[in-house]
Amino acid sequence: MSKTVFLIVFLSFVISITNADRRIVCYYGSWAAYRHGLGEFVTADIDPTLCTHIIYTFVGISQDGSVTILDSWLDLPNGRDGFEKFTSLRELSPETKLMIAIGGWNEGSQTFSEVAADPYVRAQFVQNVITFLKEYNFDGFDVDWEYPNQRGGQPADKENFVILLKELREEFNKHGYVLSAAVGAAEMSASQSYLISEMSQYPHFINLMTYDFHGSWESSAEINAPLYASSGEFGAETELNVNSAVKYWLEQGAPANKLVVGVPAYGRSFTLANPSYNTVGSPTIGPGLPGPYTQASGMLGYNEICEYVKQGWTVRRDLEQGVPYAFKGNQWVGYDDTISVEEKTKYAMSMGLGGIMMWSIDTDDFRGTCGEKYPLLNTINRVLKGYIPSPTSTTTKEPNSGATTAESSTTTPSSTTTPSSLTPVCTHEGYVRDPNDCSIFYYCQETNGKYLANKFYCPYDLVFDPTIDNCNYKYDVPDC
Incomplete structure (x- = not known):
């Protein structure tokens, strides 16, 4: 970013710093409770004061319009009682909205497509959502259909998604529930899935999934979530960054104050073809090795990356794209750190957008292993609010992944x-x-x-x- 552009963004930050309407939307991957060691993340590890909205993920959708619980042992009282522990966080932060998301990548698109296409089943689904929110005491609902008219969907999904959101919002208004939608951000995906000006009328806010622009499905080392395009990119490649996605959604009629920019608390990793070639664009031969906590090839949580950096990985910054990358030997990862998260947050403010979303808080450095607890989330708070909220401290006993009982505590530093x-x-x-x-x-x-x-x-x-x-x-x- 040029110094002139940076100054504009910075001045916007100073002017808007007291704006209390900005959202900090925190996704919580409930399956993080199954991770081992320092990666295990349970509800007691959440500091709700750091988020305006926290979204528990996921529940599923059935062909008859039912809302299905995907992990009853994790979510319900017969096991770890995740829903109840999650909604009890409002005792620590009454202003924070505690929501739940339906769908996600693993759910796919076909069942959503079938439900949205049938007026009767769609109406049943809306009522089932209301019943679910009441029964489990959630404040709102996030629709994460990935993606209309893709992955088993059909062209009519674009219109039916608008109708589905409209009917949900009309019913939600009667009960005071919050409605949001998680959407594919880049033009090449969004143009296939959304009638943007129409669908944007109904959610209270829209979570732009401005990440996974690149990954190990490609044959070169690329950045997960660039802020800007690189001068070496051409054609459709220039759309795969935050700035291009935001501008596309605005040009298509999305209200700026509803758009929430997603930042990843993880990176996309690669195995280099030759360790001597380790810059952006270097040839790769597949995904990076699994991290110790997330145990997934091709991705590393920020809590894993920061430990690797402390252990000696080399860090470089791509100044054009506004993000760092790190490497050691034949392992390479493009990710976000506190510097790039701050720049993205200031960017969102300079564009008059509705806030910042994080996927997902369970891979931030929530234990403070590398320094400050929740460094990425705290950075967002400092920029959007001008301060880090006062500390909360919770000590609860909750079963861990073994048969014993573990005590977990959460504290958050303040400025x-x-x-x-x-x-x-x-x-x-x-x-x-x-x-x-x-x-x-x-x-x-x-x-x-x-x-x-x-x-x-x-x-x-x-x-x-x-x-x-x-x-x-x-x-x-x-x-x-």
Whole structure:
């Protein structure tokens, strides 16, 4: 990003920092409870104060319009009682909306297509959703149909999806429920699936899945979720980035304040054909090796990546695309870190969008193994709200993946605000680095003729770079 564009984005951030309407939408993959070791993530690990909306995933859909529970042992009282533990989070953060999503990649498209095409079954589905939300005490419902008119769907899905959302919203209005939709973001997919100007009328907000633009299904090492296109890309390749997707949805009539930009708390990984060729675009021979927690080829959670970086993986940044990548030997991953998440959040604000969504919070560094707990989610909060919410602490006993009982606790650090008389480092509004410690910086805000300083810490081994008003790697900051 050029310094001029960055300045525009930064000024927009300063102007809009008190806007309380921005959403921070947090997807929670409930199956993370089955992960081992430090990767195991249970409901007690969620800090609800860091999200305006949290979406539990997933439930399924049946051909008769029923809402189906996919893992009764995980979700219901006869097992781990996940639904109840999840909705009980409102005791810690009453303002946070606790929702549930239907669908996802594994659900596919065919059953959605059949239900949406039949007016009677569709009406039954709407009523079944209402009954489900009441029974399990959720605040809202996220429709994650991947994707209309694709993967077993039919052309009429585009119109039927609009009707389905309309009928859901009309019924939701009677009960005060929140309706959202998760959608394919890139033009090449969205143009096949959505009548954007029509479908956008009905959800309260729309979660753009602005990730998985690239992955190990390709034969070269590419970035999972670039912010901008690379100068080396041509044709349809130039659509595979956040900026192009957002502009397409806006051009097609989506209201800006309904669009929520997705950021991934994971990367897409590759095995390099030759370890000596390790830049973006280098040849690959398949997916990267599974990480210790997610155990999936071709992807690594941010909590896995940050540990690899601490262990010596080399990190580089693609300045054109606004994102980092890391490599060691023949293993390579393109991902998002606190720097790129901050830039994407500022981008969303500069475009007047409705907020930021994360898929998914269970692969952020939620334990703080590499430094701060929830570094990616905290970055979003700091940019959108101007602060990190006050800590919450929950200690609950919940069965782990074995037969014993484990105690889990969650705490979240907050920023420190002190008057300017105690922080003479503030001489103007904006960011400033601590003169004695490059890893500490402040956001100085003038109030009644005095400066208030919000104190922040760069995550593991990063230092504050005043040339970009952001944390950066030490080798890129000569005076540190």
